[in-house]
Amino acid sequence: MTATVTDHDNAYADLLGSDDAHWAFGHLPEIQQGEDPLAGVDTTVPAGLDPAGLAAYCLFLGDDALVMSHRLSEWCSNAPDLEDDIALANIALDLLGQARLLLSRAAAADPSVVPALPEGSPVPAEDALAFFREARDFRNVRLVEVPHGDFGHLVARLLLFATARLAAFERLTAHADPVLSAIAAKGVKELAYHRDYAARWFVTLAQGTDESRRRLLAGLTEVWPLQAELVATYDVAAETGVVLDEVLAAAGVDRPAVGPMSGHGHTEALSRMLAEMQVVARAHPLGTW
Amino acid sequence: MNAYAVAAAVTDPEMPMLTLEDLGVLRDVRAEGSEVVVTITPTYSGCPAMATMRDDLVHRLSEAGYAARVRVSLTPAWSSDWITERGRAALRAHGLSAPGPAPRHDGPVALNLLPTRRDATCPRCGSAQVELTSEFGPTACTALYRCTGCLEPFEHVKEH
Numbered sequence: 001m002t003a004t005v006t007d008h009d010n011a012y013a014d015l016l017g018s019d020d021a022h023w024a025f026g027h028l029p030e031i032q033q034g035e036d037p038l039a040g041v042d043t044t045v046p047a048g049l050d051p052a053g054l055a056a057y058c059l060f061l062g063d064d065a066l067v068m069s070h071r072l073s074e075w076c077s078n079a080p081d082l083e084d085d086i087a088l089a090n091i092a093l094d095l096l097g098q099a100r101l102l103l104s105r106a107a108a109a110d111p112s113v114v115p116a117l118p119e120g121s122p123v124p125a126e127d128a129l130a131f132f133r134e135a136r137d138f139r140n141v142r143l144v145e146v147p148h149g150d151f152g153h154l155v156a157r158l159l160l161f162a163t164a165r166l167a168a169f170e171r172l173t174a175h176a177d178p179v180l181s182a183i184a185a186k187g188v189k190e191l192a193y194h195r196d197y198a199a200r201w202f203v204t205l206a207q208g209t210d211e212s213r214r215r216l217l218a219g220l221t222e223v224w225p226l227q228a229e230l231v232a233t234y235d236v237a238a239e240t241g242v243v244l245d246e247v248l249a250a251a252g253v254d255r256p257a258v259g260p261m262s263g264h265g266h267t268e269a270l271s272r273m274l275a276e277m278q279v280v281a282r283a284h285p286l287g288t289w
Numbered sequence: 290m291n292a293y294a295v296a297a298a299v300t301d302p303e304m305p306m307l308t309l310e311d312l313g314v315l316r317d318v319r320a321e322g323s324e325v326v327v328t329i330t331p332t333y334s335g336c337p338a339m340a341t342m343r344d345d346l347v348h349r350l351s352e353a354g355y356a357a358r359v360r361v362s363l364t365p366a367w368s369s370d371w372i373t374e375r376g377r378a379a380l381r382a383h384g385l386s387a388p389g390p391a392p393r394h395d396g397p398v399a400l401n402l403l404p405t406r407r408d409a410t411c412p413r414c415g416s417a418q419v420e421l422t423s424e425f426g427p428t429a430c431t432a433l434y435r436c437t438g439c440l441e442p443f444e445h446v447k448e449h
Contacts, residue, residue: 040361090425195400199402
């Protein structure tokens with residue numbers, strides 16, 4: 001298809017080039033395939049693995065990524081400078097990608113986890129899981145759902161999260177489910193960047209000014225009670241401890257003397273966050289996006 | 290033109306100087322019955338360009354007379370080592386710095402508290418006096434650098 005545009009009055013005409021395929025308005029409806037991130041991947045659950053258990057585990061891993069991604073995306077345009085704004089958006093995007101793969105994997109392993117939608121709804125399984133479940137059905141840890149504080153709080157939370165998740169994903173690369181192990185292998189490369197980013201800022205803030213150190217320590221003290229649930233859920237207490245000790249030593253910071261937060265389930269913050277995240281999708285269960 | 294040549298000529302939507310073949314995301318093109326099945330692999334899990342790549346592949350192949358379907362492959366995970374020599378030259382010609390060898394690790398991934406050291410050179414003036422501005426750039430796969438020689442900022446495609 002070649003369109004010859006010779007509109008000398010329109011300064012923007014030449015920008016479009018000759019192929020509309022690169023532009024949203026040029027897309028033909030008949031070539032819109034589903035955007036299933038696992039399109040064509042063999043999602044058969046290997047013999048010997050419990051499909052429901054695998055789905056529940058992928059939901060937990062996916063929900064952690066989804067909720068943390070949403071919290072990080074709230075930083076967009078609010079970070080201390082442009083580079084960190086971009087960095088946090090990148091990390092949020094990596095986690096959103098992990099969430100899409102994991103929620104899709106959960107749905108393929110056990111379709112009964114996907115909420116029912118009105119007949120004729122074009123909403124794919126990953127979106128149904130993200131946008132049409134209640135807070136009580138989310139399996140994420142509390143660390144990822146609490147509202148964000150200042151940049152010191154962000155750095156402390158991201159360090160704890162990325163450290164535990166990276167350790168877990170390194171182990172999951174050997175998981176018996178080839179889909180989950182492939183998702184983990186991709187995730188390891190991404191999480192290594194996230195952990196380094198948080199750890200460098202942790203040391204920088206700790207060794208910076210009195211104010212930056214004060215804020216970092218306040219943030220660390222606030223999120224530390226949620227660390228026990230995180231490492232227990234990911235089952236990475238030993239691996240995480242080694243890395244955190246290395247960061248804390250470089251930063252000259254002691255482990256906070258605060259105990260774990262009691263209870264389980266979710267804080268009220270998750271419901272509020274989901275209300276904002278889900279409202280548009282829920283208003284249009286038959287919508288095509 | 291055969292189906293592989295059509296698919297191989299499709300360009301990356303975010304780095305259009307690279308074809309999908311040069312970027313290393315095009316894994317396979319084969320005939321299955323009356324269909325052409327193209328297998329691609331994402332660079333990063335959240336790469337937003339995947340949907341566009343998929344649409345572009347189907348679109349170009351259909352223009353060339355092929356009914357095409359796109360399949361995703363997650364394993365082996367994409368590595369920046371798969372960017373071809375021609376792709377690296379195209380990156381440099383367009384002002385981007387090409388990645389060095391991807392990190393390999395046999396045990397746990399080591400913590401790196403200092404900025405990543407790379408043998409990057411400025412794609413404009415060739416100076417080795419460059420400094421990292423941010424490990425995260427405008428797309429998932431690039432870091433931001435600045436040349437302290439000519440003072441121009443540039444993007445470096447990250448080792449992955």
